[in-house]
Amino acid sequence: MDKALIKAASQECKSAIDALDIVTPTIYTALFSEIANKYGIESSDLLEAECESLDEQVKKLLELNDKSSEQVMRLDKSSQKALKAMQESDETLLKESIDETQVLRREIERLKESVYKDALTQTWNRKWLDANLLDEEGRFKKSCTLAIVDLNYFKQINDTLGHIAGDKVLKYISSHLKTVGAPVVRYGGDEFLIIFNSQTEAQKKLHECRESLLKMALKYNNTSFKTSFSYGIHPCTEEEYFPEALETADKKMYEDKKAIKERIGPPFEEIDGNKA
Incomplete structure (x- = not known):
């Protein structure tokens, strides 16, 4: 089956569903069948493509969550190091903490963009x-x-x-x-x-x-x-x-x-x- 055809049908199905206020299982099934018939493909092929897309989105969210947790831990350690450096007047330790924090801030800004950007248009969401x-x-x-x-x-x-x-x-x-x-x-x-x-x-x-x-x-x-x-x-x-x-x-x-x-x-x- 032509992947481009399935992708086009899948996008049309998503747009049709997004336009509805309420989507019942019956409406969902009818939309799938109608759009699949329009493109001359099996409903099961379209459903499989939708499931793969959903799996990818879930995987990205899980990866994002892991990355966010890791960065919070690193930021916490860096702040503790900075506090210790100020308490002990340790300039070397303080500089090291500042450098680590600056790197982490850049990573957080990139992470914020991935959370706050619309995937298609790259505008804010x-x-x-x-x-x-x-x-x-x-x-x-x-x-x-x-x-x-x-x-x-x-x-x-x-x-x-x-x-x-x-x-x-x-x-x-x-x-x-x-x-x-x-x-x-x-x-x-x-x-x-x-x-x-x-x-x-x-x-x-x-x-x-x-x-x-x-x-x-x-x-x-x-x-x-x-x-x-x-x-x-x-x-x-x-x-x-x-x-x-x-x-x-x-x-x-x-x-x-x-x-x-x-x-x-x-x-x-x-x-x-x-x-x-």
Whole structure:
């Protein structure tokens, strides 16, 4: 069986499941069968690919846990050594402890990246958002400007060119969004959050980013198309509840989506669509 075919089917199955609020065993089985039939492969082959993917993820998590535990132990020993050096005024021991701690800090920073980065787009993920911007109650630790970005006609791109092409578009768009010079978070699917210092900066940077993107054409398997995004901006105050801020920004984004779709057409000229 073609591994690339199974991978494409597996990715489509994952995207379909992620889009659902509730997944029962019956729904899960039906999705597997439908997508397997679409690609002309056996459901058992697709299930095996999904299980292998899950095994890899579990293995990575276990390795990450072991590595984290090891680094905590090393940091503890290093701090004990530093304390002893200061108590005994031992400059040699203190320098040795500082060197070890600096090495360990670099390792921890790399570890944090692996925990806080989205695997596909290499943008930040929700864990990063929770750890850096929100308190335990889901409120902003400090004021900022929140922008939500949603790709236009992304479903048409997936349906027409397939999910592999869709993944490439997500990577391309996320790379383009990073040029605004503010933290970019993949919030889910084709939605991104960007954290700006001010509303003026957010409006200026996102407008320039989109205008630049609209001038470019993408190509996949000899099919040319254009892509764009819509955005909504909301200035957040310290201790503002994140879900409420997100809802406000989301409403503004849909207003922007209506406006931009009056200006641009769907990605493929032969398709008439009103889908997001």
